[in-house]
Amino acid sequence: DSGHRASSAILLDAATDGLCPPVGTVLWVRGELRRPLVFRNRGEATSGAPRLVVKAGRWLVVQQTPNLLHHGANQARRQIDRWLPPTREDRSPGTALARALVLGDGSGLSMETWRALRQTGLAHLAAVSGFNVAVLVTVVWVLAQLVGIPGAWRHGLSGVAALLYLWVLGEQPS
Numbered sequence: 001d002s003g004h005r006a007s008s009a010i011l012l013d014a015a016t017d018g019l020c021p022p023v024g025t026v027l028w029v030r031g032e033l034r035r036p037l038v039f040r041n042r043g044e045a046t047s048g049a050p051r052l053v054v055k056a057g058r059w060l061v062v063q064q065t066p067n068l069l070h071h072g073a074n075q076a077r078r079q080i081d082r083w084l085p086p087t088r089e090d091r092s093p094g095t096a097l098a099r100a101l102v103l104g105d106g107s108g109l110s111m112e113t114w115r116a117l118r119q120t121g122l123a124h125l126a127a128v129s130g131f132n133v134a135v136l137v138t139v140v141w142v143l144a145q146l147v148g149i150p151g152a153w154r155h156g157l158s159g160v161a162a163l164l165y166l167w168v169l170g171e172q173p174s
Contacts, residue, residue: 021062023077023170028061029054046070069167076168103169104128133162137167 019028026142049060054060066074084099096108106114106126117123127132140161144154 021060021075022066022070024066024074025062028063073168073170074132080168089105102132104132133165137162138167 022073028050031052034053080103083094084101084102086105087095091112093113094107096110097113100106100109104127109117109126114123114126117126137158141154141158144157149157
């Protein structure tokens, strides 16, 4: 009720009946600010951002809808969801892994898969990072070379592909 903006990252944990507002939506939220869960044996430990817990979707009020740029990215995300539908790992492990590798969405991966990725040092592949962008740029560049597109155009096409990829995925920490 104080009406001030957060000066640091806050994780919003809201019961929205599975409906998440589109990226770019500005919300007015009322809830309870809680410290992050920290598991420790002794001593001081802090981990992660505070959580803003909202008990019901009615405490989320849309103040501003996404702008045209966000609207286009949201449309592209919906199309990607049709091609690589979000799913539980037990139904389609390949799709869940593809979403994690391409989109940074590891929500469909089983705990067993996460554990295996961590043990092999590959968990970072399930987050969007420079690696994903480098793979995309390389694939676009090689395909452009195979079809005979000149050098400067190949570089430009690869750059546009990287910008489009980042535009669609949005701001995500790796």
